[in-house]
Amino acid sequence: MTEQRPIIPSGGRHIAIVGAGLSGSALAWHLARLSGDKTLRISLIDPRPEPGRGLAYSTPDPDHRLNVPHTRMTLDTSEPDHYAHWLQSGAAPAFAADALRPDGAIFTPRAVFGAYVLAHLQPFLDAGRIVHLQSRAVSATRAAGLWQIGLEDGRVIRADELVLAATHPGPGLPRGLEALAGTPALIADPYLPAALDGIDPEEELLIIGSGLTGADIVASLMRHNHKGRIRLLSRSGRRSQPHGPVQDESSADFTLDPPGTALALLRRIRAELAIAAEAGLTWHPVFDRLRSQGPQIWAALPLPERRRLLRHLRGLWDIHRFRIAPQTHASLLAAEQSNQLIALAGRVTGLERDGARLRISLRLRRGGALRFTADRVILATGPAHGAVTATNPLYADLAHQGLIATDPLGLGLSATTEGEAIDGKGQPQSDLLIAGPLARAAVGELMGVPEVTAWAERLAAKLAQAPVSA
Template identity: 40%
Template sequence: MALRVAVVGGGFAGAAFAIHLVRLASTPVAVQLIEQRATPGLGLAYDSTDPAHRMNIPAAPLSTLYLDQPEHHHDWLEQSGALAADPDMATPRGRYPRRATYGAYVAEQLNQHAQRPHAEVQHIRARARSLARDAVGWRVTQEDGGVVTADAVVLATGHPPAAIPGPLAAALAGDARLVPDPWVPGALDGIGPQEDVLIVGTGLTMADIVASLRSTGHCGRIVAVSRRGLRPLGNPILPPTPWAGFGGDLPRTALSLLRRVRGAARAAMAAGEPWQMISSVVHGSGQEVWAVLPLVEQRRFLRHLGSFYSAHRFRMGPQVQQAVEDALISGGLEVIAGHVRGVQADGVGISVTLAPARAPVGLTLQRRVDRVVIATGPTPGATIAANPLLAAACEAALLRQDALGLGIDVDRNSQVLDVAGRPQPGLYVVGPPARGIFGDLVGVPDIVRQAQTVAARLLAGG
């Protein structure tokens, strides 16, 4: 009899897991992928039709689905005709395809694996609502009443939605000039070419919004605001040479981590090397470092260094970087460190009061805009509460929030811990909801590695 695995969430992480399960299995496996989107494998990131949305990492070696074939995605781009159709993906920094193209790659690989003789992969287009375990295994019940029974369940439910900052939520509730989720297809379509826009958030989502707007001829002013006003940085032109890293001597505090990374970056730059080589290695050994940092230091890191880490680690692809730099140089984009203190909306526009960071108390900036777009990223702490399935499983004591409040508590094998901290047999998490335990678990390479590890463990009877 086939090993029956239900995967809840058929975004990138769920698809990567299914691919590796089939790839590694030598006996029959039956995967039921529960995903409401029409095409599994795309998820939030790659279910995009906007040509301005591009990968932020080069195809080789970072966005391969197979760690033992670092050129796989890079070569696929040529073989599939994607490169010929979009020659702009080729840059001196590597190939940076559209995110839709990456989605097509993942979906195609999933389809190919679904056709293997020992595999059965079924897409159940539904939203899972509850989870239960009995003597024979797991039951996942969908909102439409359908039930999937399985020997194991993998939760790959992805990111929680962004939260709307209080003053904006109060003043613009139900107002069409507020775009709460820029990833909804067509969300930016209503923004006129001359309209002025406030973007709340200055990370990669802000960069994508600027690239999207400018690619359609938008020439209004854009103001972007976040607490620290840190923008994502770019990738180096030359491939960075590896840094030896931390060796066996891993930092045990957030401060020593910061000091060592800064020291290494200074030394690299003095030797004419790009600083990104340090950032890449820090990312490469990030999970190892995270595992030895005590909880109090992990908290300290998130509080004081998290946004600096993100700005250096989650870098822009060259095409998006160009769009952002053009907008900055032309004066069309203003980035402000601070927060939204007040909002007044009337029939002709939206007046926003911003409180700049590091400014004398009481000093504010006024900006008048036509539209507001929320780009604050996943709401910390909302992974479980925002997903009815996870909230119900938490209430049923099957899972709990991790100690940092970032997602679902799991052990080092990605196995879910119940409310009493006991590993749940056959219940796993793949992707960002497990990042409280693994640290950096957001980008493609980290998710692929974890998906492969969990697949191997499950097949080994774990």
């Protein structure tokens, strides 16, 4: 007979949050602050040694910076300067002086923001209001109106509500690189601890992905005095844009008669960019307004137009929306000017072993082909959110039961605009919620800290008002 695994009793209402990065931790923090029920138990289930950091804010590399100034980072949308005040309080760990820019903006290492999140969780952890269960959730079933959540270490957790907040799966392997899977010649996840430590300074590298992850990798390599040639490849060749000067806000209002098609939205954006230029503004304030009004813009678009928008305009949106920290941008420019860094637009069409090296063939975007040798390939394509039900064991289990489904746009999981997971039959579930970027198909923009924080506040308010299970 198989021994029954122990079940941790809830001892009152219990909310289990799977994932203790920013999405899960912000939700737990707001819920603990909002709830008047002192018997409420909140569990953060995550295998990392500390909650609050997650993938993005665990990196110890000082060149992995926040990509926005400190004044735009906060756990509390009612206090925009929440992070800035914490930095000034003396509680923050030390960081290099080059984080401070001449205009007063501070682009701190991401680990500092992780320390900030943990510092605000800590009082609730110490009081037992929030409990960190250091394990991985691998299964979940409903039984008698409660969730039974199986952990990798054999424990089973009973909860009234389950929140899915493990948001960043690893990158998918691009076509043509299958032969490198599992070999030292491929660094599949550059954010893993010591992922870049085994690279010899003389190695020639191919980085696939020219967004912020690729930029982080280049900055880290340059700080460690890498000497070898670095090629930065993406299909479009586009790169994350730098921040603009301090300037007035745009007066654009995309919520007035919001466009109902991707083409109409593009025309509206172009018109607002022209108005901004006439007023002496750069494109930055217009895109800031697009971001802040994103949910209303998204809501006005029917599904086919959302799909068209993603297919044709997502690349342009990403490079203007996800801006690069000035220090990182300067590192890339210096590497390019010395001809050590070469940016390429195209795709891999062939890969062969050439002794200990790799012979790589590319089809270039503007026509023609290129062949070169490299010692290693580094993936910087970002999380494969659309494949999350295949790569996360808990999500795979829930999908197999028909309790969750990939959203129609492949951005994450199907959810309502209130964060309720939509099951395989199209029904929302009030006791199964989705926190963070995996719910972005419901609202359009849910990747940055301001949006993740606002979403956490919304879910916390919903959960705090929910009735206790019978």
